[in-house]
Amino acid sequence: MAQDTAQQASTTPATPARALLPLILPAFVVGVGASLLLLGVSAAAEELQHVLWRNLPDALGVGRYSVLWMLVVLTATGVAVGLVVWKVPGHAGPDPATTGLDAPVLPPAVLPGLLLATALMLAGGPSLGPENPIIAVNVGLAFWLGCRLAPRLPRGLWPVLAEAATIGALFGTPVAAALVISEALAGRQLRGALWDNVFGPLAAAAAAALTTTLVAHPTFDLGLPAFGQPDWGDLLAVLVVASAAALLGMVAVLSFPYVHGAFARLRHPMVALPVGGLVLGLLAAVGGHLTLFKGLDEIGELAADPAGWSAGEYATMTVVKLAALLVAASCGFRGGRIFPAVFVGVAFGLCAHALVDAVHPSLGVAAGVLGMLLAVTRQAWVSLFVAALLVASSAILALLCIASLPAWLLVTGRPQMQVHEDGTPFR
Template sequence: MATDHDATAPAEAPVRILLPQVLPALVVGVGSALLFLGISTLADELQSVLWETVPDALDIGRYSSLWMITVLTVTGVTVGLVVWKAPGHAGPDPASEGLGGPPLPPLVVPGLLAASTLALAGGVSLGPEQPTIAAAISLAAWLGLRAAPDVPGAFWVSLAIAGTFGALFGTPVAAALVLSEALTGQPGRGSLWDRLFAPLLAAGAGAMTTQLLADPSFAMGLPPLTDPGWEDLLAALVVATLGALFALLGCYAFPPLHRAFGRLRHPMLMLPAGGLLLGLLGALGGHLTLFKGLHETKELVGSIGVYSSGELARLAVVKLAALLVAAAAGFRGGRVFPAVFLGTAFGLVVQALVPEIHPAVAVSSAVLGVLLATTRQGWVSLFVAAVIASSPAMLALLCLASLPAWLVVTGRPQLELDHQGRSRR
């Protein structure tokens, strides 16, 4: 008969269960980082050819309107060819894909990565996160289930997600936050940290690999806020809420725009048309509204005081339109990186209109609101905003600012559709 002590003893995962997870976690974490770095490096090299070498050889402006329209239209054509002809058509419709999901067949991965690389290099306003995570999940699950058939596929999926998040952000913290959200309420033996043990190790391995081989940084060079006051708290609450409302406009516009491109039916019509529209938007907004947006965000922050509020508003509106068109037309890519630029531009609009607001408060609060609206990933939104602020004193303000912004976005459409083309909420 069990004693009272036995009945109340916590069910903890023993060390003998956790230790065998170390090697798979390290392998998947490093592999995910190498996949991310390889795709990023290839895209950067191709981007340099398209936007520097060729226009210089032709003696035309690198970011002239004609060149932007030409390159983005051609990018639409080449991505359309990949989506049309590649096995599995480069994966499912990206409008209905988030950061994760079930493993894709391995044959789909080459087309997905090729389409993503071409879009990144060609100036499409999408990031590398969604295709890279999907590819890492597919490869980790395929190889892992062959190496260890008795291990559940969900284990390999969690390692791939964590490892890629660690590589993308250069730190395992974001992966831990995302997975803690995913694991909340799931049944399973052991504590939350028992279940996070292997994914967090994979995230750390991915982050360290990126740190050793590259220089990832979301720090934008904002002047730090060292002594926040009540006026800073009020500004953070208001700006985060306004940023969320601004991004929600795009979330409401996304389904009808997606349906409009869907009427074209064929990728060789949808993607070239999307590329042409992106080129026209680039000509309207300038080169800062192109690409995934991380480098452009740093350039924008480094030019505080240079742009008027009207110019900044134009950048924000054009970037929002470019993000919507890119996602609706079927380009393969993620939405977190361009949303960071979008939030930064919106925050700088507010700061230009109300110079008394500290730039770190305006930018990080706006990024928080925009990410909450577009992703509904609360922890990731808070993490990215805090990293951009580069000021520990901002963390309390951002935590409080997330609350009214969340009240605005919860239950509203997000920038992702279900497989029937309806907004997820």
């Protein structure tokens, strides 16, 4: 049977070059456009964040991250996003709890409201990232413009190009997009070789990643202490930390339908979102200001001084950030779950290092991020990629591959952090 499958794969005709060449220009255009839109929304949100969290409290003589100010800003953010969801045409898209990275093609009228809700969320402090709504906006724009400007190309091409481009722009490298697309293609009957099928998406992701790199110069390397040659103790540590992080992540995943159902019973976005913002403010009062926002800048602050917090403080930030992710994703804020889950994994890994000094901080961080992302995203390749990217160590990669096996067994087949429209968990 295996021999027949291999023989069938080897005899699959490759796509001729003349069929792939017309994809290059559209892919490059979509890639550059997707990156610029992401950078524009991020820049606008950052400017508003400075106003909300620096200029206003300084002018009012209130502490920037005082409990009172965090409660006020997060509740006000819930009100602002609630108004967008309630009144703006399209209601800022579907319930974000029902969507993942594979975004549906939304009508153009929905996209401005979704962008506005995303920018307000990013500036106001809820624990979500930009990935899901930005992918949805880029998919909608690419599909609408592509079908009109290049009607001869397949209509299904544009969403794939836009999704790959946005993922490439988010991580500053096309590798993550190639892994996501390859995972999505697994098990499908492909026309031509795998590389033929990822040719266009990879070109879009490369153009987007290069645009992001040239404009914003992003880096994901946390600058943690270098990891040397692994030993048997490191193998035990990575297995335990990754599996424990996956189990902790599954607590939030299994709680997701119930928390989402509780907010859904509030019925109106002008009730659910302000209440969610208030809960997030209370959580921030417990966990501190580092548990606010999407978490990408905050993990850099944690990693700059791994010994700067005790194991109890790391544990508190881990639990609070995971709870904040759960609430923000349940009450209706428009955002993605990858970046806050990365913060949870980083804090969890540094907590393991603080508890057991023999656990190298780079190893703890990589294993914590791996396990948490496997539970929250169910994207195995992306989880491995992000975990390795943060520590920039080839020596850890083999350990992570081994640790992914028991962690994956703990999460596979379980409910995902996504629900159907009727509120039942997605599997």
